[in-house]
Amino acid sequence: MIKTIDARQHLSILVAGWEGGGNVPPTLAAVRALADRGHDVRLIADDTMRAEAIAAGARFLPWKRAPNRPDRTFESCFIRDWETADSLAGFQRGCERIFVGPAQAYAEDILEALAAGPCDILIGSDLLFGSMLAGEVARVPTALLASNISLWPLPGHPPFGPGFQPARLAADRARDAEVSAMVEQAWDNFLPCLNAARAHFGVAPLAHVHEQPLSAGRHLLATSSSFDFPTEHLPGHVRYVGPLLEMPSWAHEGWTGQPARAMRPLVLVSFSTTNQGQADVLQRVISGLAGEPVEVVVTLGKALEALHLQSSANVTILPNAAHDDIMAKAGAVVTHGGHGTIMRSLYHGVPLVILPMGRDQNDNAARVAYHGVGLRLDPSAAPRMLCEAVRRVLSEPSFGDRVLALGRTIAEEGPGAARLVAEIEDFVQRSAQGALSAA
Template identity: 25%
Template sequence: MANFLFSTLDAGGNVPPAVGIAGELVRDGHRVRFLGNRQQAGQIEAVGAEFRAYDGSFRMTPAEHMSTLQQISMMVSAFTHPGVARDIVEEARRDPPDVVIVDCLLLSGIDAAVRAGLRTAVLVHSFYAFFDGPFRRTPLTAVITARGLGPRRVMKRADRILVCSDPLLDPAGGKNGNGKLAWTGAVVDVAQPADPAPSGSPPKVLVSLSTTAFPGQEGFLHKVLQAVADLPLEVVVTTGPAIDPASFTAPPNTIVHRYLPHRDVMPDCAAVIGHGGHATTMLALGHGLPLVIAPMHPLLDQRMVGKAVQDAGAGLVIKASSSREQIAGVVKTVLDSADFRSATTMVGQRIREADGARTGARVLAGMIS
C-alpha cells in the first residue's frame, strides 16, 4: 500500500479531478490524505480519503463578490501563500508520503515540496496550453513571477505533471515536456451518456455559469432566462453559491436551483449553457452534450476552452454582452443541428474511454515503482 498526499484549494473546478483520482487510489487499497480548505472536508472524505485543513490564515472565498483587482489580490495571495508551503512540508515530515500531488495553482506548495526533496506531481486541472501560455502573460502571473514563483519555472522542477484534460482538445496535447507531462484524459464522473428526450417532449437544457463570482455573471444569467422563456424547452438553472436563486423570476419553463449534482441532471439534457469552466465543460462533453459557452473572465481559461469546443464542432462561443435575441438564436442553432450532436457524441465517447481518473491513478502509482 502506497501513501499519497494531495494539496488542494477550494477554487471550484480544480477539485473534481483531484477527488476523482484520489477515489481510484483509495479503491486500489492505497492510503490517501488531503490538505485543503476547511469547507472541502466533506467532499474529500466522501471518497475515503483523510482530510486536514490548512493551519494559519490561508482562505479561499471565490463566491464572494469583489472587483477584478480584489480577485487578483485574492488569487495572488492563495497561489503564493507561505502557509501552504509550510503545511505540506510539515505534514510530509510528520507522516512521510510516497508521492505529494499539488494543485498547479499552489505554486508556493509545489516549490516547497520540490525543495524538501519530496517526490512531487503537479495536478493540472485544465488545458496545459493555458497554464504554459496565456496564464503566464497575465497581470496576476506578473506579480507571482516577481515573487520568484513563475509557473513554468516552478512546475518544470516537479517529477511529473498530470494534465487532467483531453489531449485532442488541449492545444498543447502531445507535448513531451522532457518526459514529465502525462495527459490522463478529462476526469469526469459520467454515470451514463445523455439520452435524447422522448419524441414530443421538450428538450432539457442545463444552465450553469460558475461557483465563482464574476463581474457581469448575474446580468448574463438574467438575459439567458429571458432568452429561453419563449423557446420550447425545459430549462434547469444552477446558480451556485455566488448568486441567490431568489433574485430571479423564472419563466414557466425554467426551474432555478442553487445546487444540483450535474452528473444527475446531464443524462436527461440535450445541451448545456455555460461559461467555459473546464470541469463543467468536460462533464458536459463526457455526457455527449453540445454547449453554448459565454466566457466570464478574461484572465482565466474560459476563452481557450470555449474555442477548443467550437473548433471541435461541439458547441458555439458567444459574448457575455450578447442580447437575449442572440442568445436564443445560438441555443436554437446548437439544439437543432445534427452536426453538433454528432461531434459531441464522438468527443464524449473518447473522454469516457480515456477514463481520466483511472489513468491518473495508474500514473501516480507508477511513480513509486
C-alpha cells in the first residue's frame, strides 16, 4: 500500500552528513529546523557531529563502513588538502577519500539505516555520491543539500572552481567551455569507482559522474539567489532556500574591546575552522594591520587553535569565538571566503577582503567582487597590499552602501530554515502524489 503524505503529518527523515568544516553548521541547522517542526529526524554522520545532532533534536547514527572522523583535529582529516598547493590535487584527494571513492561504503551504511526504520525522505549531501546512490537504490525520495552555491553550474554560470565572473564575450564563453570540459574529465577520472559501486547494487553504469546527482529529485542550495550570479533559468529540481547559519557548538568565547581603543574601526580576521595551511596568510594579515589605527580580532577554530602567531598591541587572538557579536561592531572582515563567514558579513552589513585558498572560496570571492561588496586578493599578497585593501573597504562609502543593500535583499527573501522545511514538505507530498498516480 502506498503511503499518502500530508505536510501537517510528522515525516520520518534521514539526513546524511559528513565532517567537512563549513558544511556542518548548515546541516545541523537543517536538522534543527525539521525537528522543531515536529518531524522525526535521524542524522547519520561522523562521530564529531554526535552531540550537536542530539542537541538539535535528531537521533544520531555513526558511519560504520564509511569514513568517520572521531574529532575535529587536523590530524583526523581525511582530505588533508593543506598538504598540497595544487588545487587539482586537493580536489582529487576529496574525490578519492570522501566524495566518490567510498560511495559504496556510504551507501551501505545509509541503506542499513533506511532498512532499520520508516523513511519518507532521504536528505543527502551534494558532495557524498554514496548518499545519492543509496537514495536511487532504495527508491526513496531524495533531496540533496548544498551548504552554499551549486557545485554544478547553473545555466549562464561559469564552471565551479576557478572563480570566474559570468561570461560576457565570446572569449569568455570559450574559456568556460574549455574549463568545463576539464572539470568534467577530472570528475570522470573517478567514474570507474562510481560505476563499480553501482554494479555492486545492481544498477546500470553511468556515462559521466555528474549524472549521479540527477537521481535526486531536489537540489536545495543553502545560499541566496541574490548573492549568486544571475541565471538564465533555474532547473526545475533546483531550489534556493537561503543561508542556514548555525553557530558551531565550540564557538562560545566572547570578545570585549578595550575601552581606550573603542573609537577605532574594528576588523575581524577569520580564516576557516579547518586546516588549509593558512598560518602564513594569517601571519601576513596580522603583520599588515600591526600599527594601523584599527582594532583587530583574529578568530581561529578547533583545528587552528594551537597556531602560534606573532601578534601586536592592536590584535586580539581568540581560539574559539562566535562571530555575530564581533561582526555587529566590525567595519571590515578579512577572510578566506568561506560561505558562512560571507553570509554573516552580509547579514551584518560588513564589507569584505577575501583571500581565497581553494574549495568553494574562489567562487564565493567572485560573487563578492561581482556585487561590489568587497575586494578579492591573492592569498600570497604582501602585508602592505592587505593593509591597503582593508583601508579601502573601511574608507570608501560605496562598499558599505552596497553591502547594506545586498544584506537587506537577502533578509527579505525570508529565513533559510523555514524555506528549507517548506521545500522538504512540498517535495515529499509531491513524491507521494506522483507514486499514487503511477500506481
